[in-house]
Amino acid sequence: MMRDDKTAQKGKETESGRYQRSVMPVLSLLFVCTVLFSFWVGYYPLTPGEVVKAFFFRFGYQGAVSDQAVTIFWSIRLPRILSAVLIGSALSVAGSVYQGMFRNPLVSPDILGVSSGASLGAAFAILNGVSGWRIQLAAFTGGILAVAFSYLISRKSAHSQTLSLVLTGSMIMALCNSGVTMIKYMSDPNDVLQQITFWLMGSLAKANMASVIWSLGPVLLGLAVILALRWRLNLLTLEDEEAQSLGVNVRRLRIVFIVASTLVSAAAVCLGGLIGWVGLMVPHMARALVGADYKRLIPACGLMGAAYLLLMDDLARSLLALEIPIGVVTSFMGAPFFVYLIIKRKDG
Amino acid sequence: MLLEIEDLRGGYGSGDVVKGITCQADAGEILCVLGPNGCGKTTLFRLLLGMLPATSGEVRLDGEATGGLEPKKRAKLAAYIPQNHATVFSYTVLELVVMGRAPHFSAMGAPGVRDRDLAVRALEKLGIAHLADKPYPALSGGQRQLVLIARAICQSAKILIMDEPAANLDYANRQLLMDVAAELARKGYCLVMSTHSPDNPFSVGHKVLMMKEGRLAAFGAPEAVITGETLEEVYGIPMDVVSLEDRFGVKRTLCLPVKAPGSSRNRKEEGHG
Numbered sequence A: 001m002m003r004d005d006k007t008a009q010k011g012k013e014t015e016s017g018r019y020q021r022s023v024m025p026v027l028s029l030l031f032v033c034t035v036l037f038s039f040w041v042g043y044y045p046l047t048p049g050e051v052v053k054a055f056f057f058r059f060g061y062q063g064a065v066s067d068q069a070v071t072i073f074w075s076i077r078l079p080r081i082l083s084a085v086l087i088g089s090a091l092s093v094a095g096s097v098y099q100g101m102f103r104n105p106l107v108s109p110d111i112l113g114v115s116s117g118a119s120l121g122a123a124f125a126i127l128n129g130v131s132g133w134r135i136q137l138a139a140f141t142g143g144i145l146a147v148a149f150s151y152l153i154s155r156k157s158a159h160s161q162t163l164s165l166v167l168t169g170s171m172i173m174a175l176c177n178s179g180v181t182m183i184k185y186m187s188d189p190n191d192v193l194q195q196i197t198f199w200l201m202g203s204l205a206k207a208n209m210a211s212v213i214w215s216l217g218p219v220l221l222g223l224a225v226i227l228a229l230r231w232r233l234n235l236l237t238l239e240d241e242e243a244q245s246l247g248v249n250v251r252r253l254r255i256v257f258i259v260a261s262t263l264v265s266a267a268a269v270c271l272g273g274l275i276g277w278v279g280l281m282v283p284h285m286a287r288a289l290v291g292a293d294y295k296r297l298i299p300a301c302g303l304m305g306a307a308y309l310l311l312m313d314d315l316a317r318s319l320l321a322l323e324i325p326i327g328v329v330t331s332f333m334g335a336p337f338f339v340y341l342i343i344k345r346k347d348g
Numbered sequence B: 001m002l003l004e005i006e007d008l009r010g011g012y013g014s015g016d017v018v019k020g021i022t023c024q025a026d027a028g029e030i031l032c033v034l035g036p037n038g039c040g041k042t043t044l045f046r047l048l049l050g051m052l053p054a055t056s057g058e059v060r061l062d063g064e065a066t067g068g069l070e071p072k073k074r075a076k077l078a079a080y081i082p083q084n085h086a087t088v089f090s091y092t093v094l095e096l097v098v099m100g101r102a103p104h105f106s107a108m109g110a111p112g113v114r115d116r117d118l119a120v121r122a123l124e125k126l127g128i129a130h131l132a133d134k135p136y137p138a139l140s141g142g143q144r145q146l147v148l149i150a151r152a153i154c155q156s157a158k159i160l161i162m163d164e165p166a167a168n169l170d171y172a173n174r175q176l177l178m179d180v181a182a183e184l185a186r187k188g189y190c191l192v193m194s195t196h197s198p199d200n201p202f203s204v205g206h207k208v209l210m211m212k213e214g215r216l217a218a219f220g221a222p223e224a225v226i227t228g229e230t231l232e233e234v235y236g237i238p239m240d241v242v243s244l245e246d247r248f249g250v251k252r253t254l255c256l257p258v259k260a261p262g263s264s265r266n267r268k269e270e271g272h273g
Helices: A002-009 A015-040 A048-057 A067-101 A114-127 A133-154 A161-186 A192-201 A209-236 A240-245 A250-272 A278-290 A294-318 A326-344 B041-048 B071-077 B093-104 B113-125 B141-154 B171-186 B200-204 B228-235
Strands: B003-012 B015-025 B030-034 B056-061 B078-081 B159-162 B190-194 B207-212 B215-220 B239-245 B251-257
Touching: A015 A048, A015 A067, A015 A278, A015 A294, A048 A067, A067 A209, A067 A250, A067 A278, A067 A294, A114 A133, A114 A161, A114 A192, A114 A250, A133 A161, A133 A209, A133 A250, A161 A192, A161 A250, A209 A250, A209 A294, A209 B093, A240 A250, A240 B078, A278 A294, A278 A326, A294 A326, B003 B041, B015 B030, B015 B041, B015 B190, B015 B207, B030 B171, B030 B200, B041 B190, B071 B078, B071 B093, B078 B141, B093 B113, B093 B141, B113 B141, B141 B159, B141 B171, B171 B190, B171 B200, B200 B251, B207 B228, B215 B228, B228 B239
Parallel strands: B015 B215, B030 B190, B030 B207, B078 B159, B159 B190
Antiparallel strands: B003 B015, B003 B056, B207 B215, B239 B251
16 A cells, blocks of 8 residues: 555656546445445435434434334345345456456356356255255355366366366356256245245345355455455466466466455355346446556456446336346346447457 | 576476477577477477476576576566567556566565556666557557567566567567667677577577477577578578678678579478478
8 A cells, every 4th residue: 555655646647547546436435325325225215314323223322213214224225235235246356356367358257157056056955945044055065166176177177277167167057057957847846946946036135134244254255365466366367378487376376366256256146146247247347447457456346346236236126116136137237238348349 | 607508308298399408698698599390499488487397407597496496586587578469458568567576576465666667667678668558459569579578677587588579570570679689688688589580690699599309409609500501400491591791781691591493392302292
């Protein structure tokens, strides 16, 4: 940080440098506004004043605030907003990490099979009559195992590491998906099948404080590692040999990033099910704003991902009389964006 | 001696590709590596840069044996300049050049003011400071090559290893690149470059290493090493080495493939030709 401050004082500052430094405060402000807006959206709108009062009510504040507002704040809106923030930033950051690591701007965080593995884990748990946090634990384990298998099998391949990871990742994804289909086929359509389908759909409707707290650990741990090492991600976007010649232990660095982003995205999947396209779209929007350097890109992805998913959830809650699963909303937004990327842009 | 290679052997799983290379180069010298495709030039460079382990022999960078040398320490001694390439993401020139500072700080570090100053100075050294804020992928091939050289200078290594820097460049940019190489040598860098034009060493080279099938065919000063006989031995076609004066009266030496008038091909017949 100190080194950065000194740059700001220097006269040799470039035009783009000054612009990029002003982007982060704007993004933070945008994020805060989105959070307040999301408290307001819904059947019972909470004004920013009520939000503050309801928050401090828990800590002994004795002011004019209705019980209803307090309940809605603490048990409905807050867990939901926290889930959206965690999932949005987790998927976006993991997406940008994977895009850099695979040197491909069209990669999304489930490229090594984390979502498919998590789906299989959850479906298996539901089939066996497990409920509550155990489903989430099974999903988390499934996601981690899928990536671990992708990684371990890729090591046996003679192709370059990135190519073999993509290949084994899609193989694991296919296996897990057919596993899920098999379980769905075998399960009771009136009960278990419905549960599985709902779990996989990607929704924040069942968000609760317990699962938020539960996923906080892996998400924060993974994000902290990525944040600390983020400048080195730039080196992984170069050819392996080039990075090696710059003194980088490419394999070691890559596995650290794979572990960190797998932790983060597995926890996100457990919290909200399959929410696609966020991890692909947000890094692009962030790059357009702050440039390719991961030093700025990662924080920008975190803030923008959180704000983006909050807005998508606001849409999901308010667009129709009944709630639309958020996975459906993000896909409706993401798929056309993907087409736009393919047609319009030459690079990240 | 900045670079010493002693009876170096190494290759991939299936056997040695480089089979006993010995040569040296010092500060202020350009070592040109000549040889046909597949003679082991690239493998030799990989061995020098520690991307492949040597099966036997030794490489010493500034007197340090590279056997168990830490990657970061090696990166401070020798820098690699790849052929100009496009990056997937739109880094600015300055962002790309400052990546050369990677071996100089810890994994959690990021470039600071001093690093950025060094990057700007490296760009100034090559006369391309005005490109600092431009997106690297939008540059021409020649400019990209200069940027990659700037990154190597920013890396603060004294030995610069260039894999066919002139490939994919047009004629004027090729000349520019050779001028830059000569200037860097004058400033005390030790350059190792592979090249496909055997004339190159006469204008910029101080030493020539000729390779054939992984073995050392010849090593020494260009005038001593590059002759019609050695060229024919290495490339397999008859060649003449011609000296002439250019319009400024400077003596130039050129290598020309030759063939007897009337014959249709000049490649040496090799059984099934």
